[in-house]
Amino acid sequence: MHHKLSRILAASVLGSALLSGATTASADATGAMVSNPCAGCHGIEGASQGQAPVIAGLSQMYLASTMKAYRDGQRYATIMDRIAKGYTDAQIDAMSGHFANIGWPTNNQTVDADQAAKGQKLHTSSGCAGCHGATGVSMMPNAPRLAGQYAGFLEQQMHDYKDAAKAIPPGAMVMRSMLAAMSDEDIAALAAFYASQK
Ligand code: HEC
Numbered sequence: 001m002h003h004k005l006s007r008i009l010a011a012s013v014l015g016s017a018l019l020s021g022a023t024t025a026s027a028d029a030t031g032a033m034v035s036n037p038c039a040g041c042h043g044i045e046g047a048s049q050g051q052a053p054v055i056a057g058l059s060q061m062y063l064a065s066t067m068k069a070y071r072d073g074q075r076y077a078t079i080m081d082r083i084a085k086g087y088t089d090a091q092i093d094a095m096s097g098h099f100a101n102i103g104w105p106t107n108n109q110t111v112d113a114d115q116a117a118k119g120q121k122l123h124t125s126s127g128c129a130g131c132h133g134a135t136g137v138s139m140m141p142n143a144p145r146l147a148g149q150y151a152g153f154l155e156q157q158m159h160d161y162k163d164a165a166k167a168i169p170p171g172a173m174v175m176r177s178m179l180a181a182m183s184d185e186d187i188a189a190l191a192a193f194y195a196s197q198k
Pocket residue numbers: 034035037038039040041042051052053054055063066067077078079080081083095144
């Protein structure tokens with residue numbers, strides 16, 4: 001009896017392993033397909049050349065929650081709100097899996113060394129490192145990588161987080177109060193520091 005039950009269990013575990021293998025393969029195909037239009041701004045496979053943020057290598061959780069926040073009016077955007085409205089939850093989950101499976105691309109930005117050094121001090125003294133790591137490689141799946149992201153984009157996001165008139169997700173509220181005391185120069189320095197990291 002026990003023997004029989006364990007064979008049934010083993011068979012069903014094997015069955016579901018095969019099934020989830022099949023699901024993953026078709027999810028990848030869907031993910032690649034729905035991700036095609038993103039290349040126009042985010043570069044080939046999310047490795048942006050600077051006109052939009054890098055999205056390759058961000059976590060699936062962050063990508064999906066951000067797309068849904070844009071779509072549902074919970075995160076201020078200049079263009080992504082309108083783009084995200086074209087997608088269902090399932091399509092967003094598929095494209096998020098697609099980009100999360102690609103490694104973070106190297107990009108070489110020219111940043112001012114003094115500004116980056118000032119930014120590093122602010123990053124440490126203000127407690128940003130607690131969630132975003134010592135060098136901007138965030139330690140939580142709901143927080144994006146900052147290291148090597150484009151400075152102009154990061155600077156804009158920090159201004160948006162700081163501006164009480166703009167919609168931001170609940171997870172960003174902690175930064176609204178942290179950034180409140182920071183000047184434009186401080187914010188530019190933080191962005192330079194993150195951009196300088198590999
Ligand atoms: C027309 C240009 C354009 C297209 C097409 C586009 N994006 Fe964007 N994306 C942007 C810009 C610009 C931003 C910065 C936010 C804003 O101002 O809208 C952004 C921001 C993002 C972010 C936030 C990244 C971060 O680090 O917080 C994600 C995620 C994203 N886009 C995903 C996508 C996906 C997925 C697609 C394809 C379905 C896509 N985008 C298509 C221009 C574009």
